Amino acid sequence: MAHIQFLDETMRDGQQSLWGMRMQAGMAYPVASTIDRTGYDTISFAGSSLFEVLIRHCQEDPWAGLDLVMSQIGRTPVRGGIRSNGSVTFGFTPDALMDLWMERLCAHGVRSWWIYDVLFNIGKMQRLASLAKKHDCKVAGTMLFTLSPVHDDAFWADKADKLSALPEVDSLLLYDTGGVLDRDRIKTLVPAIVAKARGKPIEMHSNNMLGQSAKAYCDAVEFGVTVLHTASRSMSNGPSIPSIDIMVKNMEALGHSHGIDTALLKPVSDHFERVGRTAGYLVNQHYEYDVAALTSQVPGGMMGTLRNQLIQQNMLEKLPEVLEEVAAVRRELGYPGMATPFAQLVGTVAVLNIVTGKRWGIVPDEVIQYAAGYYGEPPAPIDGQVMDRIMAAPRAKDIVEHPPEQPSIDDLRRQHGTGEDDDELILRALVPASDIEKMRRAGPPRRDYPTLSSPELEQARKLMAVAKTPYVRLRSEALDLTLRR
Numbered sequence: 001m002a003h004i005q006f007l008d009e010t011m012r013d014g015q016q017s018l019w020g021m022r023m024q025a026g027m028a029y030p031v032a033s034t035i036d037r038t039g040y041d042t043i044s045f046a047g048s049s050l051f052e053v054l055i056r057h058c059q060e061d062p063w064a065g066l067d068l069v070m071s072q073i074g075r076t077p078v079r080g081g082i083r084s085n086g087s088v089t090f091g092f093t094p095d096a097l098m099d100l101w102m103e104r105l106c107a108h109g110v111r112s113w114w115i116y117d118v119l120f121n122i123g124k125m126q127r128l129a130s131l132a133k134k135h136d137c138k139v140a141g142t143m144l145f146t147l148s149p150v151h152d153d154a155f156w157a158d159k160a161d162k163l164s165a166l167p168e169v170d171s172l173l174l175y176d177t178g179g180v181l182d183r184d185r186i187k188t189l190v191p192a193i194v195a196k197a198r199g200k201p202i203e204m205h206s207n208n209m210l211g212q213s214a215k216a217y218c219d220a221v222e223f224g225v226t227v228l229h230t231a232s233r234s235m236s237n238g239p240s241i242p243s244i245d246i247m248v249k250n251m252e253a254l255g256h257s258h259g260i261d262t263a264l265l266k267p268v269s270d271h272f273e274r275v276g277r278t279a280g281y282l283v284n285q286h287y288e289y290d291v292a293a294l295t296s297q298v299p300g301g302m303m304g305t306l307r308n309q310l311i312q313q314n315m316l317e318k319l320p321e322v323l324e325e326v327a328a329v330r331r332e333l334g335y336p337g338m339a340t341p342f343a344q345l346v347g348t349v350a351v352l353n354i355v356t357g358k359r360w361g362i363v364p365d366e367v368i369q370y371a372a373g374y375y376g377e378p379p380a381p382i383d384g385q386v387m388d389r390i391m392a393a394p395r396a397k398d399i400v401e402h403p404p405e406q407p408s409i410d411d412l413r414r415q416h417g418t419g420e421d422d423d424e425l426i427l428r429a430l431v432p433a434s435d436i437e438k439m440r441r442a443g444p445p446r447r448d449y450p451t452l453s454s455p456e457l458e459q460a461r462k463l464m465a466v467a468k469t470p471y472v473r474l475r476s477e478a479l480d481l482t483l484r485r
Contacts, residue, residue: 001256003226003256003257004226004228004258005201005226005227005228005258006227006228006230006248006260007040007043007203007205007227007228007230008035008038008042008043008044008076008231009205009231010232010268010272011028011035011043011045011069012044012045012046012047012050012081013205013229013240013241014240016049016050017239018238018276018281018283018285019281019282020053020281020307021047022054022057022279022281024060024065024446024449025060025064025065025066025068025069025446025447026068026446026447027275027279028069029447029448031272033072034264034267035076035232035268036072036073036076037261040260041077042076042078042079042112042138043073043076043077043079044079045069045079045080045110046078046079046080046081046105046108046110047081048430050062052430055430055431055435055439056431056435060442061439061440063108063423063427064444064445065445066108067108070108070109073109077111078110079112079113079114079140080102080110080113080114081113081115082113082114082115082116082128083117083340084115084116084124084125084127084128085117085121085124085375092369092374093429094407095127095406096406096412097409097412097425099128100409100422100425100426101426102131102135103131103422104422104423104426106135111136111137112139113128113129113132113137113138114139114142114173114175115129115139115140115141116142116143116144116175118144118337118340118341119337119376119377119378120159120162120376121376122162125141126168129141129166130168138171139168139169139170140171140172140203141163141164141166141169141171142173143156143160143174143175144175144177144337144338145174145177145189146177146178146335146337146338147185148335148379149380150335150379150380151379153188153189154192156189156192157192157193157196158196160192160196160197161196164196164197164198164200169200170200171200171201171202172193172197172200172201172202172203173202173205174189174193174203174204174205174225175339176205176206176216177207177338177339178207178209178210179206179207179210179216181206181216181220182215183216186216186220186223187219187223190202190220190223190224191223193224194223194224201227202224202226203226204216204217204220204228205229206229206241207239207241208238208240208242208287209239209287211237211286211287211288213242214242214243214246214247217250218250218254221254221256228247230242230244232268233245233269234269234276234283235276235283237284237286237287238285238287239285239287240285244260245265245269275451278449278450306319306347306351307319310351313355315355318355321354322347322350322354323350325350325353326346326347326350329346329350330346331383332382332383333345333367333370333371333378333382333383333386334378334379334380334382335379335380336378336379341366341375345366345367349363349367360390363389363390363393363395365395367390368390368391368393368395368400371387372399372400374403374404409422409425412425
């Protein structure tokens with residue numbers, strides 16, 4: 001029997017998958033200290049996508065919000081995430097800016113990192129891992145799992161061997177964004193990874209897209225995984241990950257030990273359920289097993305983005321069609337792993353193909369960069385006809401002739417006019433100055449998020465239905481809420 005550690009994803013992947021990254025500081029602040037006392041090994045929280053969404057859509061200062069929540073966390077290390085070739089901007093981020101992103105999050109209290117590269121540029125991952133170690137952080141070398149004809153056990157064993165060989169890497173993270181792992185796959189995959197892990201702990205993260213991730217966790221523990229990623233019950237399942245409640249129960253039933261104070265779980269879950277229902281976000285999700293998800297492999301965090309894109313076009317009913325198109329686009333692009341940035345690239349192309357009615361009629365710049373090899377080598381060759389369409393796009397010639405630049409921090413400070421204020425530089429690299437100005441005018445983050453009673457919510461929903469609007473904002477001296485359908 002093993003001692004199982006738990007990593008909390010309530011405030012990162014849970015809210016990314018269910019709330020589309022729209023968790024404001026006041027939504028988490030009241031229970032952050034409770035999460036801190038629960039006994040988690042690590043609390044996952046910080047990410048650049050969260051920063052961008054908070055500024056653009058919530059008019060909230062993400063640095064101030066981060067500090068507010070971090071003020072309630074003193075016992076448990078907080079984890080940030082970083083992609084080796086572009087974690088501050090959606091496409092490519094200059095190395096100097098990525099280093100600064102890591103350094104500034106460390107200055108704000110982050111002491112753990114999951115570092116990933118979907119195409120496994122190991123050298124770039126090691127550079128960031130070395131920087132994390134300078135700030136006394138733990139590092140999880142991440143393997144973003146995907147099913148495809150080229151991603152066999154030998155492929156993953158090779159990546160585990162290369163990552164575990166890095167002295168800066170403390171653990172290996174098997175990250176199943178599509179929730180496709182089952183026992184048949186796990187019983188050969190996990191032993192292959194463990195055999196190459198050099199004794200380093202194996203973590204597992206599985207978005208419950210097919211409703212089978214809790215079972216997958218149990219099977220993975222049997223074969224050597226010792227750290228499980230979970231979320232508070234109301235923020236778990238569906239496109240999110242399994243709940244801490246069921247996994248503690250399962251581990252106890254299987255004879256494993258843990259350090260979770262289960263008495264603290266319900267207050268946190270109840271809090272996020274109240275906040276989520278008031279804001280109109282998903283809570284208490286459950287997905288049924290859907291074979292189609294095995295081909296699309298849409299990650300949990302991306303499902304909310306796809307829904308929002310279609311809602312903006314008044315085409316939410318097209319979601320099943322878009323998911324089918326995701327599978328086709330992924331195959332045509334050589335089976336890239338479905339995680340940032342490739343999940344977004346594949347998803348965006350799929351949405352464009354369906355919304356415009358013309359496949360590959362619009363080709364985003366980032367897809368051209370991918371086809372040009374700027375991200376690395378695709379797992380399999382890009383479909384020849386699709387490659388021709390990509391390179392025939394109006395922007396293709398210019399992008400191919402101008403690879404991404406690598407300006408220095410001083411260059412970037414001059415470009416954005418931020419002087420020595422590097423927190424401000426990060427924000428200006430993420431969004432236009434006009435968005436930052438709107439954020440400043442909105443004032444500092446709240447320490448709470450007022451919730452409405454059920455009768456009040458019902459009245460607001462009726463008003464939204466009559467007005468045929470996707471959201472309504474309610475403002476008074478004591479209340480400032482945006483309700484969404």
